[in-house]
Amino acid sequence: MKLWRWLIPLAAVPVLALLAYGFRVSPRDIPSPLVGRPAPGFALSTLDGAPMTLEGHRGKVLVLNFWASWCYPACYEEAPVLERNWRGYRDRGVVVVGVDIQDKREAAEKFVADFGLTFPIAQDLKGTVSVDYGVYGVPETFFVDRQGRIRVKHVGAVTDDVFRKAVDRLLAEAGAP
Amino acid sequence: MSRLIALLAAVIVLAATTLHASGQTAKPVSEDVVHEVAVQLRCVVCQNLSVADSPSEMASQMRAIIRERLAAGESPAEVQRYFVERYGEWILLAPPRRGFNLLVWLLPLAAVLVGLAAAALLIRRWTRRARTAPTSPVAVDAAMSERIRRELERES
Numbered sequence: 001m002k003l004w005r006w007l008i009p010l011a012a013v014p015v016l017a018l019l020a021y022g023f024r025v026s027p028r029d030i031p032s033p034l035v036g037r038p039a040p041g042f043a044l045s046t047l048d049g050a051p052m053t054l055e056g057h058r059g060k061v062l063v064l065n066f067w068a069s070w071c072y073p074a075c076y077e078e079a080p081v082l083e084r085n086w087r088g089y090r091d092r093g094v095v096v097v098g099v100d101i102q103d104k105r106e107a108a109e110k111f112v113a114d115f116g117l118t119f120p121i122a123q124d125l126k127g128t129v130s131v132d133y134g135v136y137g138v139p140e141t142f143f144v145d146r147q148g149r150i151r152v153k154h155v156g157a158v159t160d161d162v163f164r165k166a167v168d169r170l171l172a173e174a175g176a177p
Numbered sequence: 178m179s180r181l182i183a184l185l186a187a188v189i190v191l192a193a194t195t196l197h198a199s200g201q202t203a204k205p206v207s208e209d210v211v212h213e214v215a216v217q218l219r220c221v222v223c224q225n226l227s228v229a230d231s232p233s234e235m236a237s238q239m240r241a242i243i244r245e246r247l248a249a250g251e252s253p254a255e256v257q258r259y260f261v262e263r264y265g266e267w268i269l270l271a272p273p274r275r276g277f278n279l280l281v282w283l284l285p286l287a288a289v290l291v292g293l294a295a296a297a298l299l300i301r302r303w304t305r306r307a308r309t310a311p312t313s314p315v316a317v318d319a320a321m322s323e324r325i326r327r328e329l330e331r332e333s
Binding site for chain 1: 234242260262264267
């Protein structure tokens, strides 16, 4: 009889433990299985009509940014950050590349003009590249090292801090320049 | 040198045409199979909707990718594996039955079993009490029954 009295509060312990674990994990934090793996190849063409491939940037630190003109406010916040850092790092072996997804061409061109973006930007009209990279929302940014491996995936607007921390780390690594 | 280039060009053209041909001979894909794969995948921009059920552009692009991969000769399981490789197990609407995920499948079963056992135990205890109750007679001595009789008479 004594045992019974203890059993009910005792049964709550595993339930509480499970809830404590569950509430501590953010459902928005979905770990990408691609981090540490080779970046999937792609062949797109930029808004200017130039070819844009992964192989074309081999040996450089690549910042691959998925965005859309309808993604307000995050994409609007990070556009100046990306442009500023692209200008600051482009002579040090860093390439910033934008991939516009689920968007209209005119809207994308207006976005690029409004922010005066000068780094190469291509549209992924069929969504194949975004699915290849496991993109589930915009903005998402992948930092690819000189060996072509995805090292960091950042979900949400990129800040100066995020950009510099990731890129400086990858630049500091020895690699085929 | 120019002959080498010509040979190279011929090889490339040949490779391209065979590739093209293999693309054209892709087997027709039934929409049922596309649906069967899509219904198991989570629409990444929705809340609890499958790729088959979502009207979003992302989901329609994913259905097109499923169709393309099936047409290229991949099995439904291989297409599903491709999405899991890209998005992790999160993309599957039903978690695979192993490891920590087993909890999701086993916990409800365990809860039902424990509940049934508790109910059976309680029912047995209640019925036993009900059975034993009338068999214990209340001791009434002669003086008491005499008093009850008198009081009843006074009432009437």
